[in-house]
Amino acid sequence: MEIALEAEQLGKRYGRTWALRDCSLRLPTGRIAALVGPNGAGKSTLLHLAVGLLRPDAGAVRVFGESPYGNPAVLPEIGFVAQDTPLYRDFTAAELVHLGGRMNKRWDAALARNRLAQLGIPPNLPVGKLSGGQRAQVALALALAKRPRLLLLDEPVASLDPLARREFLQSLMGSVAESETTVLLSSHLLADLERICDYLIVLHAARVQLAGPVDDLVEAHRQLIGPRHGDGPISGVAGVVRASHTARQSTLLVRTDGQAVDPEWAVHDVTLEDLILAYLADGETTVSHTAWEVPA
Amino acid sequence: MIWLAWRQHRKQLLFTLIGFAALAALMIPIGLSMRHTFTDLGLPDCVREVARADVAPATAESCEAAFHRFTNRYGSLNLVAVLLLVLPMLVGLFWGAPLVAREVEHGTHRFAWTQGVGRTHWALVKFGLVVAVTVAAAVCYGLGMSWWVSPLTQAAREGRLGFIVFDLQGIAPIGYTLFAVALGIFAGTVWRRMLPAMTVTLVGFIGVRAAVAILARPHYQPARTLTFPIEGTGPMRESHGDWVLASGVRNADGKMVAADTQIMCRPGGRGPGGGACGAELGAGPGAYNWQLYQPAGRFWLFQGIETGIFVALAALLLYLAVRRIRRIA
Numbered sequence: 001m002e003i004a005l006e007a008e009q010l011g012k013r014y015g016r017t018w019a020l021r022d023c024s025l026r027l028p029t030g031r032i033a034a035l036v037g038p039n040g041a042g043k044s045t046l047l048h049l050a051v052g053l054l055r056p057d058a059g060a061v062r063v064f065g066e067s068p069y070g071n072p073a074v075l076p077e078i079g080f081v082a083q084d085t086p087l088y089r090d091f092t093a094a095e096l097v098h099l100g101g102r103m104n105k106r107w108d109a110a111l112a113r114n115r116l117a118q119l120g121i122p123p124n125l126p127v128g129k130l131s132g133g134q135r136a137q138v139a140l141a142l143a144l145a146k147r148p149r150l151l152l153l154d155e156p157v158a159s160l161d162p163l164a165r166r167e168f169l170q171s172l173m174g175s176v177a178e179s180e181t182t183v184l185l186s187s188h189l190l191a192d193l194e195r196i197c198d199y200l201i202v203l204h205a206a207r208v209q210l211a212g213p214v215d216d217l218v219e220a221h222r223q224l225i226g227p228r229h230g231d232g233p234i235s236g237v238a239g240v241v242r243a244s245h246t247a248r249q250s251t252l253l254v255r256t257d258g259q260a261v262d263p264e265w266a267v268h269d270v271t272l273e274d275l276i277l278a279y280l281a282d283g284e285t286t287v288s289h290t291a292w293e294v295p296a
Numbered sequence: 297m298i299w300l301a302w303r304q305h306r307k308q309l310l311f312t313l314i315g316f317a318a319l320a321a322l323m324i325p326i327g328l329s330m331r332h333t334f335t336d337l338g339l340p341d342c343v344r345e346v347a348r349a350d351v352a353p354a355t356a357e358s359c360e361a362a363f364h365r366f367t368n369r370y371g372s373l374n375l376v377a378v379l380l381l382v383l384p385m386l387v388g389l390f391w392g393a394p395l396v397a398r399e400v401e402h403g404t405h406r407f408a409w410t411q412g413v414g415r416t417h418w419a420l421v422k423f424g425l426v427v428a429v430t431v432a433a434a435v436c437y438g439l440g441m442s443w444w445v446s447p448l449t450q451a452a453r454e455g456r457l458g459f460i461v462f463d464l465q466g467i468a469p470i471g472y473t474l475f476a477v478a479l480g481i482f483a484g485t486v487w488r489r490m491l492p493a494m495t496v497t498l499v500g501f502i503g504v505r506a507a508v509a510i511l512a513r514p515h516y517q518p519a520r521t522l523t524f525p526i527e528g529t530g531p532m533r534e535s536h537g538d539w540v541l542a543s544g545v546r547n548a549d550g551k552m553v554a555a556d557t558q559i560m561c562r563p564g565g566r567g568p569g570g571g572a573c574g575a576e577l578g579a580g581p582g583a584y585n586w587q588l589y590q591p592a593g594r595f596w597l598f599q600g601i602e603t604g605i606f607v608a609l610a611a612l613l614l615y616l617a618v619r620r621i622r623r624i625a
Contacts, residue, residue: 048406048625051410052410053406053409053410053624053625054625055622055623070416070622072412072413072414072416072417075410075411075412075413075414076412078410080406080410082403082406082407082410083403084403086402086403086404086406086407087404087407088304088404088407089402091303095303098299099299099300099303100411102297102299102300103297103300103408103411103412103413104411104412104413105412106412107412139407142407146411146412
């Protein structure tokens with residue numbers, strides 16, 4: 001199994017604040033991975049490190065075994081669509097396709113043109129005058145025309161309306177389904193991801209909270225409902241991710257250890273969304289409580 | 297890459313060329329008419345004659361009058377020349393500062409620098425093209441201004457080494473313009489917003505230019521001193537294009553008695569108070585006129601040194617800018 005993207009104890013610091021810390025993950029090729037986390041969790045930082053825009057302050061990141069920072073040899077392998085899909089707004093879509101050909105050795109201009117024609121993007125209008133959804137499609141077409149082995153998309157649908165979002169993700173799926181392209185796409189919109197991703201990375205408070213194939217992750221977690229519970233161990237449970245209690249009842253989201261769970265508990269399967277929310281709810285808020293001088 | 301640079305900056309280039317053409321359309325007719333008058337008044341001969349030591353008093357007097365007429369008519373154009381001093385800075389503001397800052401401000405650097413060519417290549421091509429365009433424009437500007445301003449300086453008989461005239465002509469403008477552009481680019485890589493980058497370019501350019509002109513330039517070569525007696529028959533010694541840094545009247549022991557002045561009495565003549573020559577200034581017997589100056593013949597040497605300094609600064613700034621670009625995400 002080849003590894004498309006690998007991070008080892010990766011860290012990036014802005015001034016004194018760590019935007020990303022102790023990040024270790026291995027993304028196998030052929031996966032469509034979702035990078036999930038709230039704003040400021042370090043998603044963009046991780047993607048910028050992966051595409052070589054940033055230099056790591058700690059640890060290492062490798063794309064197909066090579067460090068991307070200051071190494072233009074890796075760039076042809078990576079298609080990158082930055083947040084807010086920045087493009088030269090006074091260029092037309094046709095000019096951008098031409099530009100891609102000038103700036104890349106491997107460039108499939110026909111692929112870009114076909115895509116844009118199919119999507120009904122006008123070729124001779126400055127892209128600044130296109131709608132946000134159309135502009136995102138242009139950016140995606142340019143990234144795909146590089147025929148990358150790893151496609152990194154930073155919040156590509158964040159600014160799109162639900163319809164454009166769905167169209168964008170559908171066309172993305174359509175184009176990577178046949179190729180062996182590995183996709184890593186960051187988002188804070190959970191519903192969209194469930195449909196398309198088979199790999200999940202949850203980032204929160206600058207750290208990786210969870211990473212793995214979606215099926216395995218869902219399989220390894222259960223929701224337990226039972227009588228009010230203290231802190232004692234429960235058989236069949238490797239760890240409690242999140243617990244909420246009412247006066248008489250506790251609801252736990254737990255990681256199972258494969259054994260049968262104590263029959264005292266009613267066991268339910270979890271959805272991907274439950275899982276993500278459970279891991280995101282638990283964060284480092286002590287710092288901000290101190291900063292605001294209020295009790296935690 | 298070159299196609300990108302052309303496509304991105306073609307409008308800017310067009311506006312720059314239009315600006316240049318408009319300026320040329322204004323300056324060339326003025327320059328031609330100035331030269332025409334210069335010749336009509338017989339000033340080229342005068343310049344030659346007056347420079348000789350044994351110039352006849354009658355010639356000197358008639359030439360003086362002709363120079364005066366010319367200066368009366370065209371002297372106000374010196375102000376225009378001062379205005380043109382800001383041109384290199386404008387190039388720095390509008391070509392240098394936005395080059396990186398604009399990309400980062402619009403986020404397009406994340407698009408451009410993740411294409412196959414990589415950002416160092418991007419930077420080298422962009423900087424190279426801007427530098428080439430800048431040098432071409434600056435050469436035209438320097439030569440054009442040399443041609444345009446020479447009647448004015450010759451008529452004023454102040455030489456080409458003085459402030460402002462030195463800065464306008466020859467090869468120095470190439471150094472200034474390159475420096476302005478490099479400073480703009482560098483400021484853009486540090487501040488990464490157009491407005492702060494332009495502000496820094498403006499302040500930095502004026503500061504460095506003033507510092508070099510005032511503090512460094514008079515010392516490019518050891519200045520020469522000239523002394524001559526305060527009594528004599530000839531007219532007062534003219535500087536003939538030398539750059540006089542300091543002057544005054546000194547006593548026999550070398551003590552300065554009157555700075556920034558020169559005096560000349562006929563032999564045995566009396567000062568205004570009826571005392572000995574220069575007595576009212578405090579000059580005793582054996583007092584002499586003193587001048588510290590850079591000879592006019594050092595013009596091209598000084599131009600070379602000045603250009604060298606600014607080209608070196610520009611090269612350093614561009615090198616730092618390329619290094620800084622690798623830290624921008």
